[in-house]
């Protein structure tokens with residue numbers, strides 16, 4: 001059977017990449033989608049492929065991305081390699097924009113959404129602590145923090161205001177209930 005495409009969504013700074021890494025530590029067989037982003041490669045945070053806008057647009061036109069979108073003045077792409085991992089039966093985790101969920105649901109036969117939340121104060125602290133964005137960029141990211149998921153998208157919702165370990169344990173239990181039963 002093919003793997004599941006698991007979209008991880010939520011406001012900037014909520015902990016999407018941290019939770020994805022925590023899940024992959026426990027389940028090394030998970031495939032973490034490495035995104036192409038038009039952000040300088042040394043920017044820090046998640047492991048991503050930093051490319052120029054011209055390179056991004058060329059790759060996008062060539063069909064190199066399973067999904068692509070623009071946000072925060074940047075372009076983002078999920079490499080087509082995820083299709084191969086799914087075909088091998090591996091579950092794929094990808095940090096997505098909430099705006100691309102409808103398209104993703106149509107594209108992937110087995111599709112799940114992990115929606116992470118945290119209070120505005122926690123988000124602001126985390127973004128400042130991460131230190132990747134300027135104060136103006138942080139303000140812009142906080143302004144879109146409460147955008148909702150589309151109505152027809154069912155999601156596993158987990159609050160990541162507490163310890164990361166707790167969130168990872170909750171996500172594991174929700175995504176892999178058979179593990180908890182063992």
Ligand SMILES: Nc1ncnc2c1ncn2[C@@H]1O[C@H](COP(=O)(O)OP(=O)(O)O)[C@@H](O)[C@H]1O
Nearest residue numbers: 012013014015016017018126130160162163164
């Ligand atoms: N549960 C948590 N408790 C404390 N800090 C966290 C937690 N989850 C994430 N962080 C920290 O918050 C910052 C933003 O996390 P990150 O995973 O980059 O979020 P996102 O990918 O959603 O923008 C990082 O510095 C990360 O280490």
Ligand SMILES: O=P(O)(O)OC[C@H]1O[C@H](OP(=O)(O)OP(=O)(O)O)[C@H](O)[C@@H]1O
Nearest residue numbers: 011012013071076095096097098099144
């Ligand atoms: O439409 P939204 O749901 O608001 O999401 C917009 C973008 O924000 C996040 O990007 P990015 O990884 O650059 O930011 P983050 O690490 O701060 O979440 C997310 O992965 C999307 O690419």
